[in-house]
Amino acid sequence: MSNQMRYIIFYKPYGVLCQFSQDTPERQTLKDYIHVPDVYPVGRLDWDSEGLLLLTNNGQLQHRLSNPKFGHDxxxxxxxxxxxxxxxxxxxxxxxxxxxxxxxxxxxxxxxxxxxxxxxxxxxxxxxxxxxxxxxxxxxxxxxxxxxxxxxxxxxxxxxxxxxxIAHLKLDGLQPGEWRDLSSIETKLLHNIASTRRINY
The missing domain is CATH 3.30.70.1560 (Alpha-L RNA-binding motif)
Incomplete structure (x- = not known):
């Protein structure tokens, strides 16, 4: 198993569940679009919403950014x-x-x-x-x-x-159902946000 950290942005289409497991055969999931092992969404988008979804296999970053007390735009x-x-x-x-x-x-x-x-x-x-x-x-x-x-x-x-x-990450250049890895600059900025932003209790 590779220890390489992956950071992905995905343009989630309408009607796609924000999970990899298949609960119901009539609904598509992330598994239908993203064939990268061990990455998980940071936060969620409802099945009937569209747009930018961040995924990573960095559990610490995922936990930090998913914390409801952590604020980012x-x-x-x-x-x-x-x-x-x-x-x-x-x-x-x-x-x-x-x-x-x-x-x-x-x-x-x-x-x-x-x-x-x-x-x-x-x-x-x-x-x-x-x-x-x-x-x-x-x-x-x-x-x-x-x-x-x-x-x-x-x-x-x-x-x-x-x-x-999400913060500095944008959908530019992606169409629904497409994804890409973050650039090194985007990844660095993401880590800076996670390490410097205070949690407001």
């Missing part, structure tokens, strides 16, 4: 029903109650143009005469289905959710 492009107003955006920015939890302050802005993204398969279901908008939301935490619950709580349900970056 996660950037999402979110398509929602209707056009959020300033009141809704300010609620997202300031933190809102979702279930029994109050979200931490976040960055949230309305994108002036629809982002250039690959088509989703299957496409979202548009409702006739209901406009949609795209938001950019940057979180420093990753609770279960957090973005969807946040937009729903302010009255603008999420239709499509794409994570486009």
């Amino acid at each position: 996660r950037t999402y492009w979110v398509q929602v029903e209707r056009i959020p107003d300033d009141t809704a955006l300010n609620k997202l920015r300031n933190g809102i109650e979702i279930q029994d939890y109050r979200t931490k302050p976040a960055l949230a802005r309305l994108l002036t143009e629809e982002p250039i993204l690959p088509e989703r398969n299957p496409p979202i279901r548009f409702r006739k005469n209901v406009p949609t908008a795209w938001l950019e939301i940057i979180l420093t935490e990753g609770k279960n289905r957090q973005v969807r619950r946040m937009t729903a709580a302010v009255g603008f349900p999420t239709l499509r959710l794409v994570r486009v970056s």
